[in-house]
Amino acid sequence: MEKFEKLQGIAAPMPLVNIDTDMIIPKVFLKSIARTGFGKNLFDEMRYNRDGTEIEDFVLNKPQYRDTQILIAGDNFGCGSSREHAPWAIADFGIKCVVSTSFADIFFNNCFKNGILPIVLPQEQVDVLMADAEKGANARMTVDLEAQEITTSDGETIAFEVDAFKKHCLLEGLDDIGLTMEKKASIDAFEAKASAARPWV
Amino acid sequence: MTAPKTLYDKIWDAHVAHEAEDGTCLLYIDRHLVHEVTSPQAFEGLRMAGRKVHAPDKTIAVPDHNVPTTAGREDPAQMTEESRIQVAALDKNAKEFGVHYYPVSDVRQGIVHIVGPEQGWTLPGMTVVCGDSHTATHGAFGALAHGIGTSEVEHVLATQTLIQKKSKNMKVEITGKLKPGVTAKDITLAVIGETGTGGGTGYVIEYCGEAIRDLSMEGRMTVCNMAIEGGARAGLIAPDETTFEYVKGRPHAPKGGQFEQALEYWKTLFTDEGAHFDKVVTLKGEEIEPVVTWGTSPEDVLPISGVVPSPSDFEGGKVDAAARSIDYMGLTPGQKLTDIEIDTVFIGSCTNGRIEDLRAVADVVKGKKIKDGMRAMVVPGSGLVRAQAEEEGLADIFKEAGFEWRLAGCSMCLAMNPDQLSENERCASTSNRNFEGRQGYKGRTHLVSPAMAAAAALTGRLTDVRDLI
Numbered sequence: 001m002e003k004f005e006k007l008q009g010i011a012a013p014m015p016l017v018n019i020d021t022d023m024i025i026p027k028v029f030l031k032s033i034a035r036t037g038f039g040k041n042l043f044d045e046m047r048y049n050r051d052g053t054e055i056e057d058f059v060l061n062k063p064q065y066r067d068t069q070i071l072i073a074g075d076n077f078g079c080g081s082s083r084e085h086a087p088w089a090i091a092d093f094g095i096k097c098v099v100s101t102s103f104a105d106i107f108f109n110n111c112f113k114n115g116i117l118p119i120v121l122p123q124e125q126v127d128v129l130m131a132d133a134e135k136g137a138n139a140r141m142t143v144d145l146e147a148q149e150i151t152t153s154d155g156e157t158i159a160f161e162v163d164a165f166k167k168h169c170l171l172e173g174l175d176d177i178g179l180t181m182e183k184k185a186s187i188d189a190f191e192a193k194a195s196a197a198r199p200w201v
Numbered sequence: 202m203t204a205p206k207t208l209y210d211k212i213w214d215a216h217v218a219h220e221a222e223d224g225t226c227l228l229y230i231d232r233h234l235v236h237e238v239t240s241p242q243a244f245e246g247l248r249m250a251g252r253k254v255h256a257p258d259k260t261i262a263v264p265d266h267n268v269p270t271t272a273g274r275e276d277p278a279q280m281t282e283e284s285r286i287q288v289a290a291l292d293k294n295a296k297e298f299g300v301h302y303y304p305v306s307d308v309r310q311g312i313v314h315i316v317g318p319e320q321g322w323t324l325p326g327m328t329v330v331c332g333d334s335h336t337a338t339h340g341a342f343g344a345l346a347h348g349i350g351t352s353e354v355e356h357v358l359a360t361q362t363l364i365q366k367k368s369k370n371m372k373v374e375i376t377g378k379l380k381p382g383v384t385a386k387d388i389t390l391a392v393i394g395e396t397g398t399g400g401g402t403g404y405v406i407e408y409c410g411e412a413i414r415d416l417s418m419e420g421r422m423t424v425c426n427m428a429i430e431g432g433a434r435a436g437l438i439a440p441d442e443t444t445f446e447y448v449k450g451r452p453h454a455p456k457g458g459q460f461e462q463a464l465e466y467w468k469t470l471f472t473d474e475g476a477h478f479d480k481v482v483t484l485k486g487e488e489i490e491p492v493v494t495w496g497t498s499p500e501d502v503l504p505i506s507g508v509v510p511s512p513s514d515f516e517g518g519k520v521d522a523a524a525r526s527i528d529y530m531g532l533t534p535g536q537k538l539t540d541i542e543i544d545t546v547f548i549g550s551c552t553n554g555r556i557e558d559l560r561a562v563a564d565v566v567k568g569k570k571i572k573d574g575m576r577a578m579v580v581p582g583s584g585l586v587r588a589q590a591e592e593e594g595l596a597d598i599f600k601e602a603g604f605e606w607r608l609a610g611c612s613m614c615l616a617m618n619p620d621q622l623s624e625n626e627r628c629a630s631t632s633n634r635n636f637e638g639r640q641g642y643k644g645r646t647h648l649v650s651p652a653m654a655a656a657a658a659l660t661g662r663l664t665d666v667r668d669l670i
């Protein structure tokens with residue numbers, strides 16, 4: 001997995017609440033057996049007309065937001081299905097950080113597995129970032145994972161919390177499976193104990 | 202004396218294989234269910250890393266999302282090229298990695314969350330995961346069950362564990378008795394209407410109370426199925442005699458002395474007196490009415506006696522979201538819900554595709570005809586549900602009433618197979634999500650119980666089923 005260190009880029013505002021995984025990547029695009037190539041269908045039904053032409057006033061279609069790397073989103077972002085195609089599409093588009101007041105649980109976990117940093121902040125701070133993102137391409141934010149700080153285009157800094165283990169994995173680009181395999185002895189020991197206690201499992 | 206524990210605490214504690222200093226745990230997984238949409242990249246990952254499936258005997262695969270539900274579906278021409286590739290990939294992966302498998306040709310095939318319990322794979326006290334958010338269904342057995350992403354599917358395949366931190370405990374109590382015509386689906390929608398789709402985020406919900414105890418296993422599965430729609434990681438119901446009775450004799454349930462041993466353990470799976478819940482929600486069962494959704498989020502719930510709201514009824518970000526929903530759904534604020542005309546009725550899905558659901562529909566439509574021009578289908582959740590419905594004469598009732606009687610699969614719950622809504626087509630659906638485009642591009646979904654869907658099929662509009670029974 002690619003390492004996530006310091007990100008400086010364009011932030012786009014998407015204030016709509018409850019943006020669900022069907023909006024992020026409609027299920028008709030879930031049929032690939034690959035992990036890549038979903039970016040062109042990110043937010044498909046909000047982004048394109050049925051004939052494939054772009055809907056001009058959708059934020060990521062506006063010239064100033066085409067190279068968005070940070071999304072400032074409304075509450076409960078990523079609710080709905082467990083499809084990892086949602087973070088795959090977000091990452092494939094080039095977005096590496098999403099900020100909201102809250103995220104759906106499975107989506108939140110899926111982000112970390114794909115080098116995306118989801119950041120939860122209180123409403124007032126999301127409002128500050130939303131207003132900054134509204135300024136367009138000139139408003140480039142900086143997300144510093146090591147320091148756990150976002151810096152707005154005006155130089156205002158906002159601190160954020162992140163789980164220490166997840167931070168470590170993102171910073172180092174670590175593969176979870178490899179890390180867990182190192183604990184194989186614990187897993188084997190648990191299995192032996194559990195199968196004695198609950199042989200029907 | 203140890204501190205009192207919740208049911209969730211007990212199951213969690215029994216499955217921690219490793220705990221790091223910061224509380225990050227490796228949670229051992231007893232059952233891993235797999236379907237064709239979220240697994241191909243995971244198996245591919247194993248192959249590329251030269252890894253095997255750690256516990257193939259605890260891994261159960263079944264194709265469901267892409268599978269057509271019409272007769273003659275063995276004909277590959279019924280599927281799109283991409284669907285064929287996904288189903289073929291699961292066929293190949295199941296064989297190559299040696300996991301339990303129910304192919305399309307097997308009578309036991311169906312929706313993964315219906316097949317698991319039906320075959321006795323899901324048992325009380327287990328941890329169950331699947332690359333599908335509706336894994337929450339299995340919580341009805343007092344199993345800790347939740348959806349995971351594809352990277353986690355690969356992680357479970359390779360290690361039989363998940364990296365997890367513990368969620369908080371939430372209690373949802375439904376007191377008293379339900380009124381006639383009110384069902385498990387109305388309970389679960391009413392709860393989401395109360396808590397919102399984010400209200401359960403960070404929690405595992407335990408559903409309890411008299412109205413929950415009174416439910417059959419089918420009804421309990423309906424309630425837990427939609428725990429995820431309330432944002433919760435999982436929903437749980439403590440196992441009791443209803444549970445044990447359902448489990449006993451299933452193909453993969455323990456037998457004989459081992460059943461007795463299991464039973465003894467299962468009877469310890471309840472929340473101790475005085476255990477701490479971080480959040481408590483209580484609804485009175487007798488106050489729950491048959492409900493419908495009017496918008497594009499499962500929290501957009503109203504009793505059938507209500508009217509379409511106005512955006513100004515809401516606050517904050519929900520004002521714009523409601524305006525967008527009302528526009529998408531083609532509704533007018535103030536319109537009576539019972540005046541909303543329906544084009545299509547879909548009965549099925551992992552929420553409501555079990556035998557009891559089909560019986561509820563048959564009770565309403567027996568000897569009657571669906572509205573002229575109505576498109577209505579009943580899609581059983583598994584081949585065995587289908588066989589049982591045929592044996593009980595339900596299939597004949599549906600066909601005589603004018604319903605299409607389909608083969609098992611996810612069908613119109615999500616537009617990944619040939620069963621889809623067309624633009625602006627309005628559907629009363631027993632499924633679980635009314636998101637924009639969920640049942641087809643620009644399709645309009647109203648979530649309802651099976652009985653309410655049956656009523657809508659007869660009258661051609663959203664209808665209070667209590668007026669018909």
